[in-house]
Amino acid sequence: xxxxxxxxxxxxxxxxxxxxxxxxxxxxxxxxxxxxxxxxxxxxxxxxxxxxxxxxxxxxxxxxxxxxxxxxxxxxxxxxxxxxxxxxxxxxxxxxxxxxxxxxxxxxxxxxxxxxxxxxxxxxxxxxxxxxxxxxxxxxxxxxxxxxxxxx
Numbered sequence: 001x002x003x004x005x006x007x008x009x010x011x012x013x014x015x016x017x018x019x020x021x022x023x024x025x026x027x028x029x030x031x032x033x034x035x036x037x038x039x040x041x042x043x044x045x046x047x048x049x050x051x052x053x054x055x056x057x058x059x060x061x062x063x064x065x066x067x068x069x070x071x072x073x074x075x076x077x078x079x080x081x082x083x084x085x086x087x088x089x090x091x092x093x094x095x096x097x098x099x100x101x102x103x104x105x106x107x108x109x110x111x112x113x114x115x116x117x118x119x120x121x122x123x124x125x126x127x128x129x130x131x132x133x134x135x136x137x138x139x140x141x142x143x144x145x146x147x148x149x150x151x152x
Contacts, residue, residue: 033132033151038074040136040144041066051083059083067096067146075099081110088112101126104148106134114138120148 042065051058061081067074079094090110095103102125108118118134127150134148 033149036148036150038067038069038146038148040077040146041068042142042144055083055086055088057084057086061090061092063094067098079106098127103127104130104150108136114140114144118148120150 043063045064046062048060048062049056050060059082061083062078063080064076064078066076075096075098077094077096079092081090081092083090088111091107092110093105093107095105097103102123104123104127105121106118107121108116110116114137116136116138118136120130120132120134122128123130129152130150131152132148132150134146136144136146138144
């Protein structure tokens with residue numbers, strides 16, 4: 001049961017990190033916005049077992065991961081996931097801080113597979129009108145690639 005809990009927590013943390021990592025590389029996209037790509041390094045997460053023993057509905061995972069681009073730290077992301085069942089299915093939300101540029105809020109459904117799809121739900125500073133989506137792809141080594149497609 002402990003291995004399953006760790007797997008769920010690592011998946012959530014990796015997903016969040018990848019999202020942030022991919023958001024750091026800027027480029028034009030066809031939707032009039034820009035694409036940012038980040039390298040995510042997952043930090044140890046905190047798992048709180050609130051429901052039945054082991055992974056179950058109401059358990060909470062809290063994460064704080066580091067974002068970089070081209071080997072340079074550019075920010076971090078923090079967030080939490082609430083499990084909805086023992087498979088690790090969870091609702092996750094978080095906020096990325098990109099140095100002095102502002103924040104980007106996000107939400108995603110977490111499952112154990114290493115590919116996550118994010119909804120960008122708002123921001124501040126340079127990103128105050130942002131919307132869009134992103135993906136986080138876990139590398140299996142405590143890192144991930146995060147790609148954000150920003151509109152606005």
